[in-house]
Amino acid sequence: MALRNNSAFRIIKDKVARNLMLALTLFSLALALIIGVGLYMKSTPILEQHSLWSLLSGDVWRPFKGQFGFLPFIMGTLWVTGISILIALPLCLLTSIYLSEYAHPYVKKVVFPMIDILAGIPPVVYGVWGILVVVPFISDKIAPHFVEYSSGYSVLAGGIILAIMIIPLIISILIEIFASIPKELRDASLSLGATNWQTIKFVLLRKSLPGIVAAIVLAISRAFGETIAVLMVCGNIPASPHSIFDSGYPLPALIANNYGEMLSIPLYDSALMLAAFILFAIIFLFNLISRIVLTRIEKKFAL
Amino acid sequence: MRKLEEKIFKTLMRIATLVILGSLLLIFIAIIKRGLPAMSWDMLTKIPGGGFYIGKEGGLLNAIAGSVFLVIGATILGLAISIPVVVYINVYLPRKSLFADITRLSADILFGIPSIVYGAFAFTLMIYFGLKTSLLAGIIAVSLLITPILIRSMDEVARLVPKDLKDAALSLGATRYEIIKVVLKQISPGITTAILLSIGRAIGDAASVLFTAGYTDSVPTSLSQPAATLPLAIFFQLSSPIQEVQDRAYAAALILTAIVLVLSLLARYYSRKLSKNKV
Numbered sequence: 001m002a003l004r005n006n007s008a009f010r011i012i013k014d015k016v017a018r019n020l021m022l023a024l025t026l027f028s029l030a031l032a033l034i035i036g037v038g039l040y041m042k043s044t045p046i047l048e049q050h051s052l053w054s055l056l057s058g059d060v061w062r063p064f065k066g067q068f069g070f071l072p073f074i075m076g077t078l079w080v081t082g083i084s085i086l087i088a089l090p091l092c093l094l095t096s097i098y099l100s101e102y103a104h105p106y107v108k109k110v111v112f113p114m115i116d117i118l119a120g121i122p123p124v125v126y127g128v129w130g131i132l133v134v135v136p137f138i139s140d141k142i143a144p145h146f147v148e149y150s151s152g153y154s155v156l157a158g159g160i161i162l163a164i165m166i167i168p169l170i171i172s173i174l175i176e177i178f179a180s181i182p183k184e185l186r187d188a189s190l191s192l193g194a195t196n197w198q199t200i201k202f203v204l205l206r207k208s209l210p211g212i213v214a215a216i217v218l219a220i221s222r223a224f225g226e227t228i229a230v231l232m233v234c235g236n237i238p239a240s241p242h243s244i245f246d247s248g249y250p251l252p253a254l255i256a257n258n259y260g261e262m263l264s265i266p267l268y269d270s271a272l273m274l275a276a277f278i279l280f281a282i283i284f285l286f287n288l289i290s291r292i293v294l295t296r297i298e299k300k301f302a303l
Numbered sequence: 304m305r306k307l308e309e310k311i312f313k314t315l316m317r318i319a320t321l322v323i324l325g326s327l328l329l330i331f332i333a334i335i336k337r338g339l340p341a342m343s344w345d346m347l348t349k350i351p352g353g354g355f356y357i358g359k360e361g362g363l364l365n366a367i368a369g370s371v372f373l374v375i376g377a378t379i380l381g382l383a384i385s386i387p388v389v390v391y392i393n394v395y396l397p398r399k400s401l402f403a404d405i406t407r408l409s410a411d412i413l414f415g416i417p418s419i420v421y422g423a424f425a426f427t428l429m430i431y432f433g434l435k436t437s438l439l440a441g442i443i444a445v446s447l448l449i450t451p452i453l454i455r456s457m458d459e460v461a462r463l464v465p466k467d468l469k470d471a472a473l474s475l476g477a478t479r480y481e482i483i484k485v486v487l488k489q490i491s492p493g494i495t496t497a498i499l500l501s502i503g504r505a506i507g508d509a510a511s512v513l514f515t516a517g518y519t520d521s522v523p524t525s526l527s528q529p530a531a532t533l534p535l536a537i538f539f540q541l542s543s544p545i546q547e548v549q550d551r552a553y554a555a556a557l558i559l560t561a562i563v564l565v566l567s568l569l570a571r572y573y574s575r576k577l578s579k580n581k582v
Contacts, residue, residue, distance in 0.1 A: 014480040094312075116567060121560065121563060125563075225420065227417065232538070272423070
C-alpha cells in the first residue's frame, strides 16, 4: 500500500513539474508577442493623432511643438548600418574563408578565442574606444582630405565602431556555414584541376550564398539595434546626414537620450515607444527570416 | 594567372584577419593606456564622496556593487525561467518535435532583439505596475535580455546528452521528473558556461538599465532602491567636461573590460572541460 501511494506521489510530482515547465516554455514563446503588444499599445496615442506615414516621412523633430518626424533618425540608422556592413562584410568574408579553408589548426586555436573576446567586449567600452581613438582619427586624419571641417562625431565613426561589433557575429555564422558544405564538393572541383581559390569562388561561395545573405540580414538587425556605442560617437544631431562626415542620430540613440524628459511633454513618451516598436518589428522580422534560412541549411547538410 | 589570383586573395585574407585581430589589440591598448593611470584602490573601495562630480575624491564602489547585485538577481531570475524550458524541450518532448524547434527559434529571435527594446518594454511594465526606477526593475529588464542566451547555450549541450542515458533511467522505473537530475548533472559544465556568457552580457549592457535601474551614489540596500551600474558610470562620467571625472570613466572602462575578459576566459575553460567529458 505504502509503495503504491509512493509511486502515485511520484507520478503526480512528475505531472506537476511537467505542467509548470510547459507553462514557462509557453511564456518564453509568448514573450516576443507580449513585448510587441506592450510597445504597440504604448504607441497608439501618437498613432491616433498622426498617420504612421506622416511620422515616418516627416523630417522635423520638435516634440514641444508636437512635431514628431522620424525621418532624420531613420536616415541616421540607415547610414551607420550601411557603412558598418560595407566595412565588415569584405573583412568577414576574407577572414572566415581564410580560417575555414587555409589556416593551420594552430592559427585557428589562437584566432577563435580572440574573436570570442571581441564579441564579449561591452558596447560602452567600444564607445569609449570610439571617443578615444576613432573620433579624433577621423577629425584629424581622414576628414581634412575630403571636407572643410568635421568634429569626428559622425556616422562614419558610428559605422566603424558598429562594424567591429558585428564582425564576431558574422564570422561565427559564416564559419558554421562553410563547415556545413560537404568536403566531396570541394574535392570534385579540386580533382578537375581547379585551384583552391577557384574552388572557393565557384563552389564554396555559390553553395553558401543563402547562408551568407542570412548572416548579413542578422548583422543588419544587430546594427539597427545597437544603442550606447553608436550614441557615444555619432554626434546626435536630428538632421538627415548628407555625407559620412556628418553627424547622425540613429533611432536607438533617440530613445536612450530622451527617456528623462519624455514624461513631461505630451505624446513624447508615445513617440519614443513607437520608435522602440518600429525597431522591434523590423528586427523581429529580419531575425525570423534569417534564422529560418539558417536552420534549413543546417538540416539540409546535417546528414 | 590562376596562381597569381590565388596569391593575391590569400594575402588579402591574411590582411583581413590581421586587421580584425589588430582592432582587438588597439581597443585593449587604448583602454589600458587611459584607464591604468586613473586606477587606484579608492576606485574599487569607495563610493562617490561630496564633490565627486567636480573632480574631488571618491570611487566607483556604488557602480561595482550595483552591477554585481543586478547581475546576481538577473542570473537567478533568468535561470529560474531557462532551466525549466531547456529541461522541458529536451526531456519531456520527443527528439524530433516541432514545438521544441519553435521554442529554439523563438529563443534565437529573442536573442537578436536589442537591449534598448527590452529596456523600453521593461519601462512600460514599470509604468503599468507603478514601479519606480529600482534594482528590481533593472533585474527584470536584464533577465529578459539574458534568458534567451541561457536557453540557447544550455540547449546546445542538453541536446547532446545521449538518448540511451535517459532510456536507461526510464527503464529502471524513474519518472521523467527524476531524470532531470541525471541530465542536469551531465550538462553542468554547459550550465556554467551559459551562466558565465550571460553574466558577461548582463554586466556590460547599458541600454537595458538606462530606463530601469536608475543611478545613485550609494550602494543599494534593498530591491526597491535605484542602483548604479558600471556601464552607466562610464557613460555619464565621460560626458562630463572635467578631466578628473572623465578619467574615472576610463578607470571604470578598464574594470569592466577586465571583468568581461576574465568571464570570457572562464567560459572557454569550462566549455573545453565539457568537450573532454564527451566520449
